[in-house]
Amino acid sequence: MGERDGHLLTVAGLEALLQALTAQGRRLIGPTIRDGAILYEEIEGIADLPRGWTDEQGPGSYRLRRREDDALFGHVVGPHSWKRFLHPPRRELWRARERDGEVELRPAALPEERLALVGVRSCELAAIRIQDRVLLEGPFADPHYRAMRERIFLLAVDCGEPAATCFCTSMGGGPQAREGFDLALTEILLDGERCFFLRTGSAAGAALVAELDPPPADARAKSAAAAVVERARASMGRKMPEADIRDLLLASLDHPRWERIAERCLACTNCTLVCPTCFCSTVEDTNDLLSGETVRSQRWDSCFSAEFSYMNGRAVRAGTASRYRQWMVHKLATWHDQFGSSGCVGCGRCITWCPVGIDITEEVAAFAAGAAVPAEGD
Amino acid sequence: MFMAPPATDIAPRDPLLPRIVRLRGKRREIRGVWSLEVVAEEGEPLDFAPGQFSMLTAFGVGEVPVSVSGRTRDGIGLVYTIRAVGAVTAALCGLRTGAPLGLRGPFGAGWPLEEAAAREVTVIAGGLGLAPLRPAIEAVLAAGGRLVLLYGARGPSEILYPADLARWQSARRAQVEVTVDHAGPEWHGHVGVVTRLVPRARFDPDTALALVCGPEIMMRFAVSSLREAGLSDARIFLSMERNMKCAVGFCGHCQFGPHFVCRDGPVLGYDRLAPLLRIEEL
Numbered sequence: 001m002g003e004r005d006g007h008l009l010t011v012a013g014l015e016a017l018l019q020a021l022t023a024q025g026r027r028l029i030g031p032t033i034r035d036g037a038i039l040y041e042e043i044e045g046i047a048d049l050p051r052g053w054t055d056e057q058g059p060g061s062y063r064l065r066r067r068e069d070d071a072l073f074g075h076v077v078g079p080h081s082w083k084r085f086l087h088p089p090r091r092e093l094w095r096a097r098e099r100d101g102e103v104e105l106r107p108a109a110l111p112e113e114r115l116a117l118v119g120v121r122s123c124e125l126a127a128i129r130i131q132d133r134v135l136l137e138g139p140f141a142d143p144h145y146r147a148m149r150e151r152i153f154l155l156a157v158d159c160g161e162p163a164a165t166c167f168c169t170s171m172g173g174g175p176q177a178r179e180g181f182d183l184a185l186t187e188i189l190l191d192g193e194r195c196f197f198l199r200t201g202s203a204a205g206a207a208l209v210a211e212l213d214p215p216p217a218d219a220r221a222k223s224a225a226a227a228v229v230e231r232a233r234a235s236m237g238r239k240m241p242e243a244d245i246r247d248l249l250l251a252s253l254d255h256p257r258w259e260r261i262a263e264r265c266l267a268c269t270n271c272t273l274v275c276p277t278c279f280c281s282t283v284e285d286t287n288d289l290l291s292g293e294t295v296r297s298q299r300w301d302s303c304f305s306a307e308f309s310y311m312n313g314r315a316v317r318a319g320t321a322s323r324y325r326q327w328m329v330h331k332l333a334t335w336h337d338q339f340g341s342s343g344c345v346g347c348g349r350c351i352t353w354c355p356v357g358i359d360i361t362e363e364v365a366a367f368a369a370g371a372a373v374p375a376e377g378d
Numbered sequence: 379m380f381m382a383p384p385a386t387d388i389a390p391r392d393p394l395l396p397r398i399v400r401l402r403g404k405r406r407e408i409r410g411v412w413s414l415e416v417v418a419e420e421g422e423p424l425d426f427a428p429g430q431f432s433m434l435t436a437f438g439v440g441e442v443p444v445s446v447s448g449r450t451r452d453g454i455g456l457v458y459t460i461r462a463v464g465a466v467t468a469a470l471c472g473l474r475t476g477a478p479l480g481l482r483g484p485f486g487a488g489w490p491l492e493e494a495a496a497r498e499v500t501v502i503a504g505g506l507g508l509a510p511l512r513p514a515i516e517a518v519l520a521a522g523g524r525l526v527l528l529y530g531a532r533g534p535s536e537i538l539y540p541a542d543l544a545r546w547q548s549a550r551r552a553q554v555e556v557t558v559d560h561a562g563p564e565w566h567g568h569v570g571v572v573t574r575l576v577p578r579a580r581f582d583p584d585t586a587l588a589l590v591c592g593p594e595i596m597m598r599f600a601v602s603s604l605r606e607a608g609l610s611d612a613r614i615f616l617s618m619e620r621n622m623k624c625a626v627g628f629c630g631h632c633q634f635g636p637h638f639v640c641r642d643g644p645v646l647g648y649d650r651l652a653p654l655l656r657i658e659e660l
């Protein structure tokens with residue numbers, strides 16, 4: 001969308017765009033360097049972006065490195081994903097006070113805050129759409145998610161340099177933001193000057209463009225942007241095997257490979273926490289001794305924990321093999337049955353942040369190979 | 379914002395927010411098992427379909443899924459039959475008459491009674507598994523269907539709903555068989571696991587539906603006996619149990635293969651379950 005009516009934005013123009021979003025009463029959340037990683041935190045403007053930095057990623061490894069240039073978005077995705085804002089790690093659901101046999105129940109206030117998410121990648125737009133299907137578009141809708149989602153502004157960025165762990169193109173997306181954004185940027189150099197090709201994806205985005213009135217992009221800017229995306233597409237770090245992964249995994253539920261993975265997997269839950277689509281949660285009731293109130297909170301949960309499948313005094317998924325299988329089969333297979341798409345967007349976070357470097361693409365490849373020659377090497 | 383569903387004028391009720399209901403009465407069924415009668419504060423009727431469950435909150439303790447085991451005699455309230463096994467179920471069973479509790483639901487897909495009522499239904503229940511089946515049994519008998527009930531309990535003192543069993547036994551179109559795992563000399567009925575009763579059941583495998591609820595291991599044996607008796611997979615329905623936190627498809631806990639047991643179940647056809655029940659620790 002918007003290829004024809006693209007605009008050209010200078011670095012100063014981007015700053016003006018961010019300030020215009022702030023002026024709308026939005027809190028800006030974007031990539032920034034914190035604790036040795038690029039995290040999504042509150043930012044004030046482009047000075048907070050990881051300008052001139054990149055991230056080197058591999059199975060179980062992540063490292064920031066100075067770039068030779070001063071690119072603003074010359075990095076990819078870190079351990080945070082946008083789900084921490086839309087579907088937060090912990091939130092209160094309600095509190096209740098019981099007095100003389102009467103219960104007063106107060107639902108937690110819905111968020112009124114308006115966020116602008118800056119630097120959202122194509123894989124992350126896909127992940128947000130996937131969480132929409134889970135939390136908004138089923139028979140029930142999560143009102144907190146809805147409130148955040150309806151107020152959000154998405155400023156996307158096309159990826160120029162995928163990490164070694166990226167495989168979005170094999171999951172049907174990336175590296176270019178195609179839909180689901182308000183505005184999208186491609187970072188380009190024109191005559192050695194850093195600037196952005198700006199595409200519009202919504203009425204809210206168009207209104208902002210009208211307000212800032214940047215010049216239209218010429219053919220040179222457009223082809224520079226297309227070249228960035230093309231280069232990124234050609235340098236994808238990994239790929240998912242081209243197989244019917246759903247059928248492959250559902251046919252492999254009692255494959256010995258699960259036990260082999262379990263010998264490495266620590267069931268640490270990292271992969272589920274960094275995954276931008278993992279949505280599982282649990283609830284906790286606590287008693288506030290001071291106010292005498294009962295508080296029910298929701299927090300992220302992980303299918304790698306023993307309590308997750310706890311029933312009748314034991315865990316249904318007692319071993320790590322069955323928990324890893326649940327995670328991977330849900331993500332890549334049963335997600336199709338439940339929500340009509342894969343649950344994986346190819347962002348590679350689970351590969352990078354797995355302390356033992358388990359690589360989901362490599363595991364699928366092993367199942368695909370094993371399907372032809374069962375138990376080979378197992 | 380782009381592509382999110384349109385905002386609705388009337389905010390739909392938060393599916394995670396319980397409503398306050400009251401314990402109108404309770405009775406001890408067997409040791410450690412209580413039936414609770416629950417009514418809405420405003421007195422408006424609470425509805426459900428046989429086989430559905432609710433999420434019940436004991437304030438200050440927690441929330442658990444519990445099947446609806448019937449309607450109150452006046453038809454406005456719901457009955458739950460609960461075994462006190464842990465913190466929340468013990469707190470629910472320990473509530474005093476008149477106490478408030480939290481209710482969400484009813485949720486899920488119940489027994490296929492539209493199909494079943496006019497025909498013959500074979501019910502196999504183990505232990506507390508009779509609770510979610512009681513409303514189905516009542517519905518089948520009320521609709522003039524033919525009922526075979528095979529019920530197994532640990533021992534004679536563990537038999538749930540003896541008055542209902544006696545009433546069903548005397549229904550014209552019903553065959554009711556009760557067995558216990560262990561019994562002393564005072565017991566004159568069947569002894570042994572419930573699945574051994576299947577060959578005694580009089581049903582036409584081409585028209586009967588089987589509704590099964592009990593411990594998972596018992597359901598597995600029940601299914602193989604039913605299949606031996608000639609019932610096809612598509613005519614066998616099981617009520618599944620899994621860990622549940624939300625009951626509305628958000629929390630992920632209840633997944634069993636592609637199914638969210640809270641939403642697609644708890645009652646699922648065996649034709650859909652067969653390939654999954656084969657897999658350990660799924």
Ligand SMILES: Cc1cc2nc3c(=O)[nH]c(=O)nc-3n(C[C@H](O)[C@H](O)[C@H](O)COP(=O)(O)OP(=O)(O)OC[C@H]3O[C@@H](n4cnc5c(N)ncnc54)[C@H](O)[C@@H]3O)c2cc1C
Pocket residue numbers: 312313314431440442443444445446458459460461462463464465466467468506509510618619620621622644
């Ligand atoms: C769809 C559905 C319908 C249901 N219908 C009914 C019904 O009609 N009636 C009914 O009684 N139940 C029903 N249940 C089961 C009921 O939900 C559970 O019994 C309940 O959730 C237990 O919660 P609790 O807090 O009381 O016990 P929990 O604390 O969950 O404990 C359960 C058991 O495990 C033991 N235990 C606790 N913690 C641990 C641990 N960490 N490790 C090992 N063992 C432990 C306890 O001692 C106890 O024996 C249903 C469940 C589902 C999913």
Ligand code: SF4
Pocket residue numbers: 264265266267268269270271272304350353354355356357358
């Ligand atoms: S796969 Fe890796 S990240 Fe995921 S639980 Fe196992 S050890 Fe942790």
Ligand code: FES
Pocket residue numbers: 621622623624625626627628629630631632633638639640641
């Ligand atoms: S109980 Fe939460 S998804 Fe089913």
